Amino acid sequence: MIPTKEDCLKLMTQCGMLGNIMDHSLEVARVALFLSTELNRRGQNLDLSLVEAAALLHDLTKTECLRTKEDHAFTGSKLLKEMGYERIGKVVAEHIRLSKVIDPFRISEEEVVNYADKRVKHDRIVSLEERFQDLKERYGHSPRALESLDGLKEETFKIEQKIFSLLDFDPDHLRERLPENP
Numbered sequence: 001m002i003p004t005k006e007d008c009l010k011l012m013t014q015c016g017m018l019g020n021i022m023d024h025s026l027e028v029a030r031v032a033l034f035l036s037t038e039l040n041r042r043g044q045n046l047d048l049s050l051v052e053a054a055a056l057l058h059d060l061t062k063t064e065c066l067r068t069k070e071d072h073a074f075t076g077s078k079l080l081k082e083m084g085y086e087r088i089g090k091v092v093a094e095h096i097r098l099s100k101v102i103d104p105f106r107i108s109e110e111e112v113v114n115y116a117d118k119r120v121k122h123d124r125i126v127s128l129e130e131r132f133q134d135l136k137e138r139y140g141h142s143p144r145a146l147e148s149l150d151g152l153k154e155e156t157f158k159i160e161q162k163i164f165s166l167l168d169f170d171p172d173h174l175r176e177r178l179p180e181n182p
């Protein structure tokens with residue numbers, strides 16, 4: 001079961017999502033949907049409705065978690081699964097860190113949403129280098145946190161390589177290739 005874009009936007013409002021997180025989510029959805037469409041043209045089989053809904057809802061509980069300090073990938077996933085959105089919950093659970101089970105022959109909805117989130121800083125498309133620099137400044141307050149972010153950066157570059165090995169443009173050209181908002 002996948003909610004429509006309208007239903008997702010309603011849900012985001014109901015959860016009291018901050019405006020900046022709303023703008024970020026809309027841009028992540030635009031990137032994720034574009035990449036998925038391009039990947040499907042090249043033989044992948046991504047569920048576009050799932051990608052769009054999961055990208056819109058990936059930070060559903062983040063506003064609340066800023067206060068409670070909970071893990072928003074976990075609480076967001078749990079809430080969505082409780083609402084009956086099992087598959088979206090699974091994608092949201094992996095939007096920060098992917099599980100280790102990666103199929104080398106198929107790009108998953110989890111990988112696309114995870115990657116799109118790493119290319120959007122606030123509501124702007126940036127390189128992975130710039131996004132991880134920003135993440136380090138915001139969250140890299142200890143040697144352990146910095147090490148963890150370095151590991152995550154390395155994993156994300158692998159996903160980037162996997163996605164773009166199938167596409168006819170480079171990661172640097174994502175911004176120009178993305179269609180304008182209707």
Ligand SMILES: [Fe+2]
Nearest residue numbers: 058059062095
């Ligand atoms: Fe997030």
